Amino acid sequence: MNSTLAILAVLDGISYAALVFLVSVGLSLIFGVLRVVNVAHGSLYAFGAYLAATFSLVIAQVSPWLTYPALLVASIVIGVVCGGFIERFLLRPLYGRDDVLQLLITFAAFMIMDNLQRLIWGVQPIFAAEPLKLLPNISVFGVNYTSYQVILLPGVAVATLFGLRYFLRKTLAGAVILAVTEDREASTAIGIDAQRVYSITFIIGASLAALGGALASPTTSLVPGMGADMIVLSFAVAATAGLGQIEGTALTALMIGLTRAFVIYLQPEFEVLVPYLLMVLVLLVRPFGLFGAVQVRKI
Amino acid sequence: MLCCLKAALAAVIAIATLTDAALAQTKPQEIKIGITTFLSGPASVFGVPAKAAAEMIAEDLNKKGGIGGVPVKLSFIDEGAGGEALVSNYRRMVQDEKVDATFASISSGSCNQLVPVAEDLKVMNFMWDCGAASILETKKYRYNFRTQANGTPEMLAVLVYLLKTKPDFKTIAVVNQDYAWGRESWEIFSTALKAMKPDVQVVAELFPKFGAPDYSTEVSRLLALRPDVVLTTSWGGDLDTLVRQAGQRGLLQQSTFVLGIGESSIQRLGKDLPEGLIVGARGDHWFLHPEKKNDPAFKAFAEAFKAKTGAWPIYPVYHMAQAFTALQTVYDKAIKANGGNWPTREQVVDATSGTEFATGFGRPITLRPEDNQGLEAQLVGVTKSFPGYDFKLLDNMMIFDPKVITNPAGVRSVEWLKTLKPEFVKMDVPTFKQ
Numbered sequence: 001m002n003s004t005l006a007i008l009a010v011l012d013g014i015s016y017a018a019l020v021f022l023v024s025v026g027l028s029l030i031f032g033v034l035r036v037v038n039v040a041h042g043s044l045y046a047f048g049a050y051l052a053a054t055f056s057l058v059i060a061q062v063s064p065w066l067t068y069p070a071l072l073v074a075s076i077v078i079g080v081v082c083g084g085f086i087e088r089f090l091l092r093p094l095y096g097r098d099d100v101l102q103l104l105i106t107f108a109a110f111m112i113m114d115n116l117q118r119l120i121w122g123v124q125p126i127f128a129a130e131p132l133k134l135l136p137n138i139s140v141f142g143v144n145y146t147s148y149q150v151i152l153l154p155g156v157a158v159a160t161l162f163g164l165r166y167f168l169r170k171t172l173a174g175a176v177i178l179a180v181t182e183d184r185e186a187s188t189a190i191g192i193d194a195q196r197v198y199s200i201t202f203i204i205g206a207s208l209a210a211l212g213g214a215l216a217s218p219t220t221s222l223v224p225g226m227g228a229d230m231i232v233l234s235f236a237v238a239a240t241a242g243l244g245q246i247e248g249t250a251l252t253a254l255m256i257g258l259t260r261a262f263v264i265y266l267q268p269e270f271e272v273l274v275p276y277l278l279m280v281l282v283l284l285v286r287p288f289g290l291f292g293a294v295q296v297r298k299i
Numbered sequence: 300m301l302c303c304l305k306a307a308l309a310a311v312i313a314i315a316t317l318t319d320a321a322l323a324q325t326k327p328q329e330i331k332i333g334i335t336t337f338l339s340g341p342a343s344v345f346g347v348p349a350k351a352a353a354e355m356i357a358e359d360l361n362k363k364g365g366i367g368g369v370p371v372k373l374s375f376i377d378e379g380a381g382g383e384a385l386v387s388n389y390r391r392m393v394q395d396e397k398v399d400a401t402f403a404s405i406s407s408g409s410c411n412q413l414v415p416v417a418e419d420l421k422v423m424n425f426m427w428d429c430g431a432a433s434i435l436e437t438k439k440y441r442y443n444f445r446t447q448a449n450g451t452p453e454m455l456a457v458l459v460y461l462l463k464t465k466p467d468f469k470t471i472a473v474v475n476q477d478y479a480w481g482r483e484s485w486e487i488f489s490t491a492l493k494a495m496k497p498d499v500q501v502v503a504e505l506f507p508k509f510g511a512p513d514y515s516t517e518v519s520r521l522l523a524l525r526p527d528v529v530l531t532t533s534w535g536g537d538l539d540t541l542v543r544q545a546g547q548r549g550l551l552q553q554s555t556f557v558l559g560i561g562e563s564s565i566q567r568l569g570k571d572l573p574e575g576l577i578v579g580a581r582g583d584h585w586f587l588h589p590e591k592k593n594d595p596a597f598k599a600f601a602e603a604f605k606a607k608t609g610a611w612p613i614y615p616v617y618h619m620a621q622a623f624t625a626l627q628t629v630y631d632k633a634i635k636a637n638g639g640n641w642p643t644r645e646q647v648v649d650a651t652s653g654t655e656f657a658t659g660f661g662r663p664i665t666l667r668p669e670d671n672q673g674l675e676a677q678l679v680g681v682t683k684s685f686p687g688y689d690f691k692l693l694d695n696m697m698i699f700d701p702k703v704i705t706n707p708a709g710v711r712s713v714e715w716l717k718t719l720k721p722e723f724v725k726m727d728v729p730t731f732k733q
Contacts, residue, residue, distance in 0.1 A: 005523060012516035123343035125536035125567060129543060137548065143522040144548040149515055219544065220512040223536030225340045229510050264516040272477055272508045
């Protein structure tokens with residue numbers, strides 16, 4: 001592999017990693033605070049994508065540039081409505097009970113949302129590429145890239161990473177979330193409404209999943225079953241990083257993105273295996289993930 | 300005493316014979332048809348339109364008096380359930396609902412599972428859409444028939460079209476979905492290509508994950524490799540995503556793209572599909588079929604389907620129509636062979652072997668008696684813009700004779716493909732303008 005191809009592979013890897021990070025970080029955040037492995041995360045990704053595409057197709061008639069805020073609005077709507085509903089009515093009654101119940105209830109939510117998705121948006125693939133087409137292509141060594149994928153997506157991923165870091169470490173709300181994560185009983189004793197913290201965190205996590213879907217929607221066809229694929233991948237990323245590790249999720253996503261890209265250039269038959277092979281290798285050596293540890297603060 | 304026994308035996312035989320005759324002559328209240336199709340998952344892009352077609356055809360058939368004067372009744376199973384659930388549901392449908400015939404399935408995996416079950420349960424089954432050639436090549440079945448072609452003629456037609464229209468290409472790359480069809484279709488295509496044009500170099504074999512949301516890296520690699528031809532037999536959302544991502548970055552303009560079964564995606568891709576792509580149709584399926592487009596029944600069906608679903612019919616819709624027409628044809632044949640009396644199930648199965656039937660939506664199809672494989676013509680064309688349509692149509696269409704491009708009965712596909720010579724491409728094939 002020459003240096004030109006290596007640079008192309010790096011660009012492809014970064015673009016893919018950005019999307020993977022945006023989807024996985026919500027799963028990791030929710031686990032870090034609520035200790036819930038949210039199987040419905042994939043459905044939130046799919047709903048975010050479908051709603052964003054719906055908004056984009058409508059708003060593009062007014063002005064194509066309005067499709068960008070439409071992506072953000074769709075993510076927030078899905079995060080608040082679907083995320084809020086799941087947390088309030090499905091998860092809240094189960095806090096403090098067996099973890100298996102949380103797994104089962106979020107799996108049930110996933111199945112219901114998968115069917116709802118088909119009822120609402122049908123089974124034919126939907127594509128809303130307006131936001132992608134608005135930005136120009138850039139040429140690298142004679143190979144065209146869309147700036148949406150190699151500039152905008154990584155930009156949003158980096159902004160999300162630093163935004164989350166800032167929010168959790170420099171703001172009062174973030175400090176409250178960290179306190180509840182550290183010790184729920186002690187935080188409640190000093191007057192923190194842990195229930196509310198759980199709700200807000202779940203909504204943020206759900207919005208991030210939906211944001212991943214919304215940002216992916218201009219680049220891909222939206223089809224039934226897309227959520228199932230994404231939950232498997234994002235779980236692999238989150239588990240490799242160590243559940244609850246935000247910076248770790250970013251680094252793992254980058255590692256998976258780059259490895260996958262190089263594998264496609266060198267040994268494409270192993271492409272499908274990359275995330276899972278990495279996960280197995282890491283977990284064999286470090287059972288709590290690359291950045292996870294027993295009894296440490298998760299975020 | 301002996302005399303009494305003889306009389307009793309004669310009476311029993313007479314009653315049994317009369318009962319059989321009476322049963323054979325009694326028309327049932329309805330003909331029950333069990334259909335497996337994808338109602339969930341990515342393949343529902345085929346399964347749902349096919350279900351709509353089945354309902355439409357059954358309604359129309361019943362308005363006209365049904366089959367042999369008996370109305371048909373449909374029940375559906377979702378193939379999306381897969382695995383053991385699919386087999387259990389199929390058994391339930393046959394044993395509890397007592398369906399008279401089944402149409403199973405879309406997926407070759409489903410066909411592989413259900414064909415032995417149908418054989419075991421002695422129920423006539425039409426493989427109405429699955430394409431794996433091997434199913435009928437490895438064993439002779441009595442109750443299973445394929446009412447359409449298989450992957451071998453489908454891929455071979457596309458390859459011959461490519462070799463006839465772009466004979467000078469030197470390099471090729473493939474981007475197929477990483478599952479049975481993606482791998483098998485490439486094996487068929489590459490084996491035949493090696494036999495007919497051995498100087499072509501395969502520069503990349505890419506099999507991204509089924510349902511992959513992103514092909515950016517594959518597109519980059521192909522842009523860097525600059526192959527003369529890129530083949531993909533992907534379908535549904537995967538094909539749409541690949542074509543759009545490739546188009547956005549100029550790959551569709553750089554290489555000649557061959558969409559092995561792209562007919563089903565043309566309408567969805569709309570203006571994102573450029574001119575000059577070679578497109579196969581898994582049969583001679585096209586809503587503007589050059590030999591049928593002026594036929595009133597053909598037009599009426601296409602327009603009724605468009606009115607019902609919002610889209611013109613695609614190949615699974617025509618495959619479903621083929622299964623219904625085959626059923627109607629074999630019942631009519633069996634009734635006639637039975638002197639106008641209602642036939643037994645076994646008599647219907649007997650009548651099916653070697654049957655030729657015509658939907659009117661394409662050329663007639665023959666169920667080859669040696670292996671129950673359908674011999675179906677193949678239509679391949681190239682995309683081109685035409686006024687009045689917001690998506691590309693097919694132009695310079697070739698319709699291939701199934702007897703020429705299907706492997707002979709008793710010879711495995713891959714073995715037969717290896718024997719092809721470069722002269723095979725020189726076959727006469729009629730070409731039609733849109």
